[in-house]
Amino acid sequence: MVLFQHFGLEAKPIFKHFDLSDFNYPPHLHRAFEIIFVKRGQLHVQIEKQTYSVNKQQFAVVFPNQIHGFNMLPNSTATIVLFSPEIIGAFNEQYHDLVPENPVIFDNHPLDFDGATNIFAIKGLLYTLCSKIVEQTTFIPQKTSEKLSIVHEIIDYINNHYTHECTLQLASTAIGYDYVYLSKLFQKTMDISFTKYLNRFRISKARQLLKNTDEPITQIAFNVGYANLRTFNRNFKLLNEISPADYRKTDQTTTYGKAIQENYISG
CATH class of the missing domain: 1.10.10.60 (Homeodomain-like)
Incomplete structure (x- = not known):
């Protein structure tokens, strides 16, 4: 099942982050980027029709309009980060109509989103994630259809x-x-x-x-x-x-x- 959410359609760019524990969320889609960090345990994320295992010190990246959902194993915690494409305009422009071939990214140094108190700090953290994504995966055309x-x-x-x-x-x-x-x-x-x-x-x-x-x-x-x-x-x-x-x-x-x-x- 898929939930259609309106992230990325607001008048102002959004940036949200929060933790979830032992949580399962059905397939859904929205027009924002989504990053799913595993802080403890493991989760299985479904992106389009592929399922990936994501462990501690890894995160999954979901591009706008990709159908995705996730299931956490017991005693697991993840940080969800949602943000409008406009916040990372240069990255979004370069990789528009593309998606990661492998959306699971290794990250041994989790970023401190709580300490990002202004838009410049937020952009800095998000572009750091963009760099890790570009370094660890190739990109393929996103399947689109009217x-x-x-x-x-x-x-x-x-x-x-x-x-x-x-x-x-x-x-x-x-x-x-x-x-x-x-x-x-x-x-x-x-x-x-x-x-x-x-x-x-x-x-x-x-x-x-x-x-x-x-x-x-x-x-x-x-x-x-x-x-x-x-x-x-x-x-x-x-x-x-x-x-x-x-x-x-x-x-x-x-x-x-x-x-x-x-x-x-x-x-």
Whole structure:
């Protein structure tokens, strides 16, 4: 599943960084660069249709409009850095329409983003990362298509309507494209059907609510768009191998603050 986020579209360039622990985030995309540093443990990051293992003293780099998601192993922590292409204008101009052939970069000296208190310090740190990327990987053309913008619209529709009735038929009416065409396009682009994607999206949201709220499981099921608790329980167990109740009791944690929830999770 993919979440469409609006990073990089703000009136002013953005720069955000925060830590996440024992956190899984479904495939998503946005128009900002994203750096994922592993501070402890290991994570698996999916970029487009490839999956990479990222260990301590490594980071993964995601270029704008690349579909990506990640899964952290237990007892893992990562720093997420998000920033607009404009902040590294020279790099972005030179490598526009290109992506790293190998997005996993070694870094034995993690940078101190907390100490970057002005735009010049931020640019200095980010260009240091750019240098490490250029030194350690080659670049290949990024696959682009006008059809991708249509997939963006479908994703945006799901992100705004998953809590209620949400079908591809309704999405096709809302964005003005033929249902059959959208069904084939989404499956071909995302390698997953609209229905499966929507289900995984809703279950991912449910995992966050189970770990970060005290709401009853029935209410959580309704909050993420399920009208039937039995269906929610079945789908949750199918994707997580345990029931929602057992998942809530596990030691696995999903840690993020209010700012992260507003600026990253919800996009």
